[in-house]
Amino acid sequence: MTGKEGIGLCILLTFFFSACSTTSSQMQPRKAEPRKVVMISVDGLLPEFYLDDSFNAPTLKSLVKGGAYASAAIPVYPSMTFPNHASIVTGVRSAKHGILSNTIFVPKKGPTRDWYWDSKHLKVPAIWDAARAAGKKVAVFAWPVSVGAKVDWLVPEVFSAKGIDHVQNWKLMLRHTDPRLMAELISASRVKTIRSNLDYDRWTADASLHVLKAYHPDLLLLHFRTLDDEQHHTGRASKSAKAALTRIDALIGELVAAIDFKDTVLIITGDHGFENAERTIDVNAVLAKGGWLTTDGRKIREWQAIAHGNSGQAAIYGDPKQANAIVAHLQEHAEGHYRVITAAQLKEHGAFPDAICAIDPAEGYSLGFLGLSAEPKPGQLRGQHGALASPMLSTGLVVYGAGIVPKKNLGQVHILDIAPTIAEQMRISFPATDGHSLPISVQ
Numbered sequence: 001m002t003g004k005e006g007i008g009l010c011i012l013l014t015f016f017f018s019a020c021s022t023t024s025s026q027m028q029p030r031k032a033e034p035r036k037v038v039m040i041s042v043d044g045l046l047p048e049f050y051l052d053d054s055f056n057a058p059t060l061k062s063l064v065k066g067g068a069y070a071s072a073a074i075p076v077y078p079s080m081t082f083p084n085h086a087s088i089v090t091g092v093r094s095a096k097h098g099i100l101s102n103t104i105f106v107p108k109k110g111p112t113r114d115w116y117w118d119s120k121h122l123k124v125p126a127i128w129d130a131a132r133a134a135g136k137k138v139a140v141f142a143w144p145v146s147v148g149a150k151v152d153w154l155v156p157e158v159f160s161a162k163g164i165d166h167v168q169n170w171k172l173m174l175r176h177t178d179p180r181l182m183a184e185l186i187s188a189s190r191v192k193t194i195r196s197n198l199d200y201d202r203w204t205a206d207a208s209l210h211v212l213k214a215y216h217p218d219l220l221l222l223h224f225r226t227l228d229d230e231q232h233h234t235g236r237a238s239k240s241a242k243a244a245l246t247r248i249d250a251l252i253g254e255l256v257a258a259i260d261f262k263d264t265v266l267i268i269t270g271d272h273g274f275e276n277a278e279r280t281i282d283v284n285a286v287l288a289k290g291g292w293l294t295t296d297g298r299k300i301r302e303w304q305a306i307a308h309g310n311s312g313q314a315a316i317y318g319d320p321k322q323a324n325a326i327v328a329h330l331q332e333h334a335e336g337h338y339r340v341i342t343a344a345q346l347k348e349h350g351a352f353p354d355a356i357c358a359i360d361p362a363e364g365y366s367l368g369f370l371g372l373s374a375e376p377k378p379g380q381l382r383g384q385h386g387a388l389a390s391p392m393l394s395t396g397l398v399v400y401g402a403g404i405v406p407k408k409n410l411g412q413v414h415i416l417d418i419a420p421t422i423a424e425q426m427r428i429s430f431p432a433t434d435g436h437s438l439p440i441s442v443q
Contacts, residue, residue: 032441034427035402036264038212038220039418040255041088041143042248043081043228044385045270045396046236047072049245056246059253060398063268067400068408068440075272075415077349078313078358078386079393081228082116084271084415085144089126089221091419091433093350098123099145100352102310105317107354110300111308111369113161119149125431127419128219134428136218139211142204143221147176153211154178155185155204157223164229170194185210197226198247205251212258219426224248232311235382236274236392261401265425269418270395272385275312277366280379281337283307283314283359284371290329292318295371307359311366311379313386315355323356330357337362337376341388349388350434360387403441410438 047070050060063069076087076094078101086099094100098121104114119126128138128151139153140146146156155177159169170193174182186192189206191199201224208222230244252268259266284300284307287293293303300306305318305326318326323343331340341358352358361367365376366384385393397413399421416435423430424437 032403032427033263035425036216036218037267037422037425038255038259038264039088039222039267039269039422040252041085041221041223042252042268042270042396043223043225044231044272044274045227045268046273047394047396048237050396050398055242057249059249059256060268063256063266063398063400064407066406067266067398067404068406068410068438069399070397070410070413072391072394072412073269073397073415074389074412075393075395077346077351077388078309078315079272079389080310080313080386081271082144083351085223086116086122086126087415088269088271088418089128089143090122090124091127091416091430091435092124093416093434095350095353096124096434101308101315103308105308105315107317110303110306110317115159115161116145117156117158118147119145121145127422127430128221130423130428130430131219131426134426136426136428137215139208139215139217139220141207141211141220141222142200142225143223152217153181153215155182155207157225164197166195166199167193197229198244201226201248201251205254208255209258212255219422224251231274231383232381233383235276238382241383259401263402265399265401265404267418267422268396268398268400269415270397271415273391273393273395274383274385275363275387275390275392277311277361277379277381277384278364279376280311280366280368280381281361281376282368282370282373283309283316283338284369285374286330286333287316287326288371289333289374290326292322292326292329293371297372300371305356307367307369309359309367309369310384310386311368311381312361312384314359314367314369315352316357316359317354318356320356327357330359333374337365338367399438399440405440405442408440410440413438 049055082102083094086097090097099116138151142157158172185207188210191203227244230241234240292305307314366379420437
């Protein structure tokens with residue numbers, strides 16, 4: 001080989017390997033950019049609210065046309081607000097994350113009115129913990145189980161053990177929020193004090209809008225609750241519930257207008273669906289009938305077995321040695337008013353690890369707990385939730401924004417899929433979950 005031939009061969013080989021390197025580089029998939037995430041929880045969101053033309057929710061329906069959506073999102077058991085909001089942010093079932101119900105049962109004391117407000121009750125990391133560990137900025141507004149959460153902007157959901165007392169609840173919100181942040185948010189909001197659920201949601205929207213525009217957090221979580229309250233009192237698709245939906249949809253529209261979708265993904269989810277109810281059955285009265293508890297005509301005095309829950313579901317606690325007899329008694333006296341969920345079924349669904357069994361009301365029924373009369377009677381509520389997942393208890397899910405496939409029907413998904421989906425969109429590490437990331441991104 002001559003010198004000129006050798007030089008020519010070197011140039012040729014150099015060109016060849018350079019071309020191969022360029023081609024190889026072009027063939028490598030580009031690493032997806034991390035997204036910011038805004039997640040809105042609409043308590044009691046039903047899939048038909050955005051799938052059925054009879055509901056007036058123009059914002060939700062426009063997001064469905066431009067994004068991915070579920071025909072149904074399955075809640076964890078029990079299908080209550082606090083366990084499911086905990087599952088949304090952890091990706092695991094209630095027995096794992098520790099939020100077993102809305103309120104806390106104390107073995108030696110029994111049912112309490114103490115809610116699972118505090119994030120210290122969570123046994124596993126929440127998505128806000130993972131985001132903060134990755135150096136992200138996080139805002140949380142009105143999210144259940146968030147008192148004390150280590151985030152950058154926090155106004156937790158907390159209210160009186162007596163229930164919905166808006167004046168008292170406003171004082172509790174002030175107590176559990178950084179004073180400087182609260183002063184800033186009050187100044188930015190058109191609502192200065194909360195006197196109704198709609199005030200609460202309006203204030204939550206205003207606070208979220210202010211932080212979105214002023215600070216641009218990487219992750220923002222917020223929770224609207226008006227719709228849930230209306231469905232409890234008037235039914236799952238009542239005229240009042242439809243009006244509440246339209247008002248919440250308008251608040252969502254304001255948030256949509258403030259989001260920069262070039263780098264942000266919006267997730268709108270619910271926590272449970274609703275079943276209509278007309279009559280109520282007192283579970284503790286059924287237990288009293290078998291001698292498992294006693295009352296003085298006003299309240300329960302002593303118990304060997306007792307029900308703890310809400311209108312749509314109850315866990316039964318008592319002496320494990322008497323479990324078979326208690327379950328048999330409850331099954332014998334069900335009379336079509338409720339069904340018994342066995343301990344084996346509870347284990348399968350990752351719920352109530354210390355309960356003897358659980359009770360789900362039959363269609364058209366809600367549950368009572370006074371222990372006074374085992375006879376069915378007209379109920380005060382017209383809607384309830386808490387039972388094992390059924391089509392009526394499914395909730396909704398809509399995802400829209402940067403890199404999201406438009407008009408994609410995800411079919412049936414699970415609440416447990418949301419946390420891993422957020423982690424993937426934000427490109428942050430997150431512990432193993434009971435769900436999986438949803439296929440929502442453009443390839």
